[in-house]
Amino acid sequence: MRLSKRGEYGIRALLLMAERENEPQPLISLKNLAEKENIPLKFLEQIMIQLRNAGLVHSHKGPGGGYKLSRPAEQIPIGSVIRILDGRLAPVKCVSKTAYEPCDCPNEAACGLRMVMSDVRSAMTSILDNTTLANLTQRRKLLLSTQENCNEPKNAASSLVDPFNIPD
Amino acid sequence: MRLSKRGEYGIRALLLMAERENEPQPLISLKNLAEKENIPLKFLEQIMIQLRNAGLVHSHKGPGGGYKLSRPAEQIPIGSVIRILDGRLAPVKCVSKTAYEPCDCPNEAACGLRMVMSDVRSAMTSILDNTTLANLTQRRKLLLSTQENCNEPKNAASSLVDPFNIPD
């Protein structure tokens, strides 16, 4: 159930831009983005073009040029980013609301796989469509400020148990 | 955020076995499984071997042989199946509890991407570790019996709105 590199890099880049959105010069160059986030430059270029075509970012040419968010970070949910870059959120296409395509099981409505995946899709979208770039930079700031003051212990091993003892 | 074919086929096959678990002869041959679920035979063979090695299914050789669940369907969560076949559930490896590997961001704890993905992972595992093969066959039975009696209208278009009008 994996997030593509495309999606990952896109989100990372947008988060960086979100952190700068209120600075006097919010533009960041491709090279800068790529270096800071360790993303292959030309791959990122393709990703940024997609994001621009989708209207998420604005660009400026010339020296000192670069990219910036086209709207406030609190108006950009992570879900939209993934949809733009990966085509859909849903784990299988037969549970996608708008990128729906049928699977080849005889009775789709009574398909067990479809039932779980539909639940998963709902859970994912409720998170991803309600978490914006701004939410994340905010959480980051909070965390960094508390990190300075107190040395919290790392969170202990989860109590979640996989009956087959196999990884997440 | 996709489920691999491997995972999909594995779950489909196990669901079929789950429906038979209480029949006098629960064994299903590979060929049978592959035909009923439209899965490439040799690919499914590899998947079944993995599931057998993980202890999820038992097999019997010889004429009339085949596969069956190694334990009651209510003791097999979908999450375990995906972990066995895909290596992990988590959308990115840096949020996996036991298949954890670091990503290359400077401060992992303050990584925005990691924060959302961690939330997504939690939501996914809470569904996938609490939904068993038995839950799904049960839901299927319920649905099929109500389908016979009344002609429910199909669920109308969702009220979920993607601000960028792009698919799930």
Added chain:
DNA sequence: CCTATAACCGATATATTTACTAGGGTAATT
């Protein structure tokens, strides 16, 4: 105006992973 910068754009090549396909031989079991 000139020049360097950096976006824009497109094609193509390579690597890796995923999704299969093909083949063939061994071992139980009916």
Added chain:
DNA sequence: AATTACCCTAGTAAATATATCGGTTATAGG
């Protein structure tokens, strides 16, 4: 003896993730 799981190898096809090359266009600063 026929069936069917078991097992391993290797190859192909397509998708994903990248790299390489090379050009055009807008623009800020000198």
